[in-house]
Amino acid sequence: MSTSIPLPGLESVAPSDPPRRGPSREQLLEGLNEPQRAAVMHDGAPLLVVAGAGSGKTRVLTRRIAWLISERKAHPGSILAITFTNKAAAEMKERVEELVGKRARIMWVSTFHSACVRILRKESDKLGYKSNFSIYDAADQKRLMTLVCNDLDLDPKRFQPGAMLHWVSNQKNELRDPEDATKDAHNSLEETYAAVYTTYQRRLREANALDFDDLIMGTVHLLQTFPEVRETYRRRFRHVLVDEYQDTNHAQYALIHQLCADPMEDTGADRDGAERVEPAELMVVGDADQSIYAFRGANIRNILDFEQDFPNATSILLEQNYRSTQTILNAANAVIGHNKGRKEKRLWSEAGDGERIVGYVADDERDEARFVSEEIDKLTDEGDLRPGDMAVFYRTNAQSRVFEEVFIRTGQPYKVVGGVRFYERREVRDALAYLRMLVNPADQVSLRRILNTPKRGIGDRAVACVQALADRDRTTFWEALRRADEAPGLATRSLTMIQGFVAMVEELQSMVDAGERADVVLESVLARSGYLTWLEESDDPQDETRLENLAELVAVAREFAEDPLAGPSADPTDVEAGIVAPGLGDFLERVALVADTDQIPDDDPDDQGVVTLMTLHTAKGLEFPAVFLTGLEDGVFPHSRALGDQTELEEERRLAYVGVTRARSRLYISRAVVRSAWGAPSHNPGSRFLDELPVDLVDWRRTEAAQTQWSRPDLSGGAGARIGAPTAAGRRNFSAAAVRADAAARAKPAREIPSLDPGDRVLHDSFGLGTVVSLEGVADKTVASIDFGSDGVKRLLLRYAPVEKL
The missing domain is CATH 3.40.50.300 (P-loop containing nucleotide triphosphate hydrolases)
Structure with missing residues (x-):
C-alpha cells in the first residue's frame, strides 16, 4: 500500500530541526521480542495486537510510529494515534520525537475527544456551530439538565438530572440523535426522556456548546453526512493506531470505521472523479482481559469481533510480561x-x-x-x-x-x-467559567455562574427580567444583558450593576480578541472581577486554600502559554509552521479534555x-x-x-x-x-x-x-499527619495586587493607543468601520465605545484593540 499520498496543507511544511539520519532498522528493533518486532514491521492488512498486561505495548506503539516515519517514509502528518488520556498521548509523542526528531511534532497523537475537537473546529459550520464552541463537562451538563427539567416542569424526584444525563449519554454513544429517540419512544416515560433529550440538545446549540459525547457523535455524523469531508481525512490519515481498543464504545468504533474501513458503496472513484482512496493502515492494541469500563459504554465485542469486522486482519499476541514476578x-x-x-x-x-x-x-x-x-x-x-x-x-x-x-x-x-479533583473545585470552576464566557458569550451556563460571583447585587429577580427580554426577542442571554435597559421590570440598582458587569466583560474580551496569553487573561479576570479581593477579605479559613488553588491554575495557564505546541485544537502542522499560536480557547480545551488519570501526579524521584x-x-x-x-x-x-x-x-x-x-x-x-x-x-x-x-x-x-475477639486497635498515640503541606505554587504571594502586577509584567507589548475623540471614524480588524461614541479612562486604561453598525456598540480597551483612526 502506498504511503506517499499528498496531504492537504502539508507539502510546504519543512521540518524545523536540521537534517539528520534517523535511527537504523537495528536501533528501532533493538530490545524487542519476536512478536513485538512483527507488530512494529507489519505492512498492509489491519492488525490486532493483543497485548497482555505489562507486555510492552507502549514500546511497540512508539517503535511502530518511528518505523513508519524512518523506514517506510510516511509523512508524520499522515499518522493519527489515539490514546485514552492526554498524559499517555504526550508521553508517546515525546518518545517518538526522541527517535525521529522534531518532525514527529506534526503527528496527531491525542485522545478520541481531542482528535474530534480538531476536526470539529475546522468543520463546525457544516453542523451549524461556530468554531468557538464551548465544551461542557459533567458539572456543566448537570446544570444545563437541571434547567431543562425546570423548563419542562418535571418532578425532580422522579426525573433526576443525573439519571437523565446517563440516559442521554447512552443514546449518544449509540449514535442516536433526539429524532431517533423520539421516533422509537414506546410509552409516556420514554416520550418524556426523548423530550428532555430534544430540549437539552436545543439548549446546547443555543449556547454554541457541545458535551463530551457530542464531540464523537458529531464527528461521526459529520463524516457520514459529508462524504467529501470524510475523504479529506481518509486521504490525510494513512496510518491509524488505536490504543486500549477494548475500551472503545460504539461511537468510537464507528469513528474508526469511517476513517479506516473499506467503504462498500465506493465504485472505484471518489466524488471528484479521482482514484478511490485506499483505506488507511489500521493497527489496534488492546486486551479483552482488561475491559473494565462497560458502565461507561465500552463494548468488549469491538475487540473480540475485530477479525470479523476486518476479515483480512492479522493478529499478534504479546504474552511476555516485563513488569511482574x-x-x-x-x-x-x-x-x-x-x-x-x-x-x-x-x-x-x-x-x-x-x-x-x-x-x-x-x-x-x-x-x-x-x-x-x-x-x-x-x-x-x-x-x-x-x-x-x-x-x-x-x-x-x-x-x-x-x-x-x-x-x-x-x-x-x-x-x-479520585476524590474532588482539581478542576472540579468551586473556585477553579468559577475562574474557568469567566474564561469560557469571554471566548463564547453564548455560553449561558458559564455566564449565569459568574454573573453574581462574587456578589455584585444581581439577584434572581434581575436574572429573570433579563431572561424574559432574551426570550421575547429570541436573543442570547449575553445580548440581553448588554441591552438590560430594555428589560421590563428591572430595578435601577440592578441595571447599574449589570451595566458595570458588561463593561468589565467587554474590556476583558478585548484582551482575548488581541490574542493575549491565557495566563495574563486569567490573572486579569481574577483581579478585575474582584474575585481575589473577595477571597482575601473572607473569614472562611478554606478561602486561603482556594487562593492556593487559583495560584495553581495560573501556573497551569502559564505552562500552557509557554508551550508552543500546547493547543490541542490547532492542527500540529499549522502550529509547527507558525500559522497559529495557542490561545485562550486552546487552554480551555486542554482543561476540558483532561481525563481522570491525567491528574495522577508524577512522584519526584528524589522524594x-x-x-x-x-x-x-x-x-x-x-x-x-x-x-x-x-x-x-x-x-x-x-x-x-x-x-x-x-x-x-x-x-x-x-x-x-x-x-x-x-x-x-x-x-x-x-x-x-x-x-x-x-x-x-x-x-x-x-x-x-x-x-x-x-x-x-x-x-x-x-x-x-x-479471628480474635472484637476489639479496635488503639491508634490514638500515632504521630501527627504529614499531609496537606502547601505546594510551591500555594506559597507564592497570590494576592489581587500581586496578580495585577504579574499580569502587567507578562502581558503582550501594548499597542500604540490612538488619540480619539467622539465622532472619529475608525477601522477595526474584525468589526470593520465604526464611529467613536464616547471615551473614558486615561492612558493604557482608556476604553472607547465604538458603534460598528450591524455589529452594535462595542466597548474596547484601546491598549489591546486593533483599532486604526481614519
Whole structure:
C-alpha cells in the first residue's frame, strides 16, 4: 500500500530541526521480542495486537510510529494515534520525537475527544456551530439538565438530572440523535426522556456548546453526512493506531470505521472523479482481559469481533510480561482463566518467581487498614521501598475513608486519587467559567455562574427580567444583558450593576480578541472581577486554600502559554509552521479534555513520595512495586450487583485481573470478616476470587480461623499527619495586587493607543468601520465605545484593540 499520498496543507511544511539520519532498522528493533518486532514491521492488512498486561505495548506503539516515519517514509502528518488520556498521548509523542526528531511534532497523537475537537473546529459550520464552541463537562451538563427539567416542569424526584444525563449519554454513544429517540419512544416515560433529550440538545446549540459525547457523535455524523469531508481525512490519515481498543464504545468504533474501513458503496472513484482512496493502515492494541469500563459504554465485542469486522486482519499476541514476578502472573492467569469465551493467553516473565503473595483476614475494616499501615511501615523500614512505591486499591471510593483515618493517626503520608479533583473545585470552576464566557458569550451556563460571583447585587429577580427580554426577542442571554435597559421590570440598582458587569466583560474580551496569553487573561479576570479581593477579605479559613488553588491554575495557564505546541485544537502542522499560536480557547480545551488519570501526579524521584489510595478502575494503566488489594469479600469485590449476573461478574473478574497485574514485586490481598455498611455490621463471605488463587501462591499471615475477639486497635498515640503541606505554587504571594502586577509584567507589548475623540471614524480588524461614541479612562486604561453598525456598540480597551483612526 502506498504511503506517499499528498496531504492537504502539508507539502510546504519543512521540518524545523536540521537534517539528520534517523535511527537504523537495528536501533528501532533493538530490545524487542519476536512478536513485538512483527507488530512494529507489519505492512498492509489491519492488525490486532493483543497485548497482555505489562507486555510492552507502549514500546511497540512508539517503535511502530518511528518505523513508519524512518523506514517506510510516511509523512508524520499522515499518522493519527489515539490514546485514552492526554498524559499517555504526550508521553508517546515525546518518545517518538526522541527517535525521529522534531518532525514527529506534526503527528496527531491525542485522545478520541481531542482528535474530534480538531476536526470539529475546522468543520463546525457544516453542523451549524461556530468554531468557538464551548465544551461542557459533567458539572456543566448537570446544570444545563437541571434547567431543562425546570423548563419542562418535571418532578425532580422522579426525573433526576443525573439519571437523565446517563440516559442521554447512552443514546449518544449509540449514535442516536433526539429524532431517533423520539421516533422509537414506546410509552409516556420514554416520550418524556426523548423530550428532555430534544430540549437539552436545543439548549446546547443555543449556547454554541457541545458535551463530551457530542464531540464523537458529531464527528461521526459529520463524516457520514459529508462524504467529501470524510475523504479529506481518509486521504490525510494513512496510518491509524488505536490504543486500549477494548475500551472503545460504539461511537468510537464507528469513528474508526469511517476513517479506516473499506467503504462498500465506493465504485472505484471518489466524488471528484479521482482514484478511490485506499483505506488507511489500521493497527489496534488492546486486551479483552482488561475491559473494565462497560458502565461507561465500552463494548468488549469491538475487540473480540475485530477479525470479523476486518476479515483480512492479522493478529499478534504479546504474552511476555516485563513488569511482574511469575508468582503474581500465575495468580492473574488463574483468576482470569475462569472467564468464559475469552481468547487463551498466559502471561509469563523472565523475572523469576519472586515473593509469595501475602494474605490477611481482618476482624473489620479498621483492622484491615491497620494491617496495611503496619506492612507499609515495615517495607519502608527495610529500605527496599519508599511510600511512593506503594498503592492501596479498593472497589468503591467510600472504602478510602477508613484508610485515611488510620493513615492520619499513624502519620502515614498518603494521597487519594479520585476524590474532588482539581478542576472540579468551586473556585477553579468559577475562574474557568469567566474564561469560557469571554471566548463564547453564548455560553449561558458559564455566564449565569459568574454573573453574581462574587456578589455584585444581581439577584434572581434581575436574572429573570433579563431572561424574559432574551426570550421575547429570541436573543442570547449575553445580548440581553448588554441591552438590560430594555428589560421590563428591572430595578435601577440592578441595571447599574449589570451595566458595570458588561463593561468589565467587554474590556476583558478585548484582551482575548488581541490574542493575549491565557495566563495574563486569567490573572486579569481574577483581579478585575474582584474575585481575589473577595477571597482575601473572607473569614472562611478554606478561602486561603482556594487562593492556593487559583495560584495553581495560573501556573497551569502559564505552562500552557509557554508551550508552543500546547493547543490541542490547532492542527500540529499549522502550529509547527507558525500559522497559529495557542490561545485562550486552546487552554480551555486542554482543561476540558483532561481525563481522570491525567491528574495522577508524577512522584519526584528524589522524594520519598506518598502512598497512593485509589479505586481499581483508576489504577488501570499504572504500576507499583507493592500493591495492597483490599476488601476482597463477596458483595464488596465482586460488587453486590454483579453476584447474580454472569456478564457483570466476568467484568468484576477482569477488574481483579487488572488489580493483580499492577504489582511488580509484592502483592498483598486482604478482607474483613465484618464490615460496616449503612451504619450496621455486615458479615460477608470471602471473595470467590480468593478461591480461584492457587493455594501455594499465598502466604496467609492470618486466616478467618484466627479471628480474635472484637476489639479496635488503639491508634490514638500515632504521630501527627504529614499531609496537606502547601505546594510551591500555594506559597507564592497570590494576592489581587500581586496578580495585577504579574499580569502587567507578562502581558503582550501594548499597542500604540490612538488619540480619539467622539465622532472619529475608525477601522477595526474584525468589526470593520465604526464611529467613536464616547471615551473614558486615561492612558493604557482608556476604553472607547465604538458603534460598528450591524455589529452594535462595542466597548474596547484601546491598549489591546486593533483599532486604526481614519
